[in-house]
Amino acid sequence: MKKRKNSELNRLDIAAFKKAAKTPITVVLDNIRSLHNIGAVFRTSDAFLIEKIYLCGITASPPHKEIHKTALGATESVSWEYVPDTLELVRKLQASGLLVLAVEQASGSTLLSDFNTVSGQAYALVFGNEVKGVQQAVVSASDYCIEIPQFGTKHSLNIATSAGVVLWDLFVKCRA
Numbered sequence: 001m002k003k004r005k006n007s008e009l010n011r012l013d014i015a016a017f018k019k020a021a022k023t024p025i026t027v028v029l030d031n032i033r034s035l036h037n038i039g040a041v042f043r044t045s046d047a048f049l050i051e052k053i054y055l056c057g058i059t060a061s062p063p064h065k066e067i068h069k070t071a072l073g074a075t076e077s078v079s080w081e082y083v084p085d086t087l088e089l090v091r092k093l094q095a096s097g098l099l100v101l102a103v104e105q106a107s108g109s110t111l112l113s114d115f116n117t118v119s120g121q122a123y124a125l126v127f128g129n130e131v132k133g134v135q136q137a138v139v140s141a142s143d144y145c146i147e148i149p150q151f152g153t154k155h156s157l158n159i160a161t162s163a164g165v166v167l168w169d170l171f172v173k174c175r176a
Helices: 014-019 035-047 065-071 086-095 136-141 159-175
Strands: 023-030 050-056 080-083 099-103 123-128 144-147
Touching (some): 023 086, 035 050, 035 159, 080 086, 086 123
Parallel strands (some): 023 123, 050 080, 099 144
16 A cells, blocks of 8 residues: 555545535534534535535634634635524524434433434434534524433543534445
């Protein structure tokens, strides 16, 4: 094996990314504090051709040097919008036909490994604050709550890690 150079990876440029068929997934960031987490979610969303990112509540918006540090330009490729109220956005997304999935540890949640996508269905994934998680009102309004199984001593994963795990899993399921 030989590591490939960046020039050998055949990545899309921004114009081609904008025109490419997207994965029917929208990301909603509910009151994310860390600018590095926001940037990491942009970068992961770029990797899996995510439709759009909504930045809600206290979640910072580009341009910002700390977001750029981890996004590495993904704020230019991935479509995004700031919306002040997460719950209002969730209701709007549901009205437009998206199924809203809160990513949270909750009673009645579905393990990520047990969640199956439906062909042609678009999804919105809500990721919550690093300390408080997804707002309860948003969890209650969501169509599903999906949970990443965890087996160690810690109670949660970093939001950027959670986004990577869930986006990869649903990317594979949506493309199957």
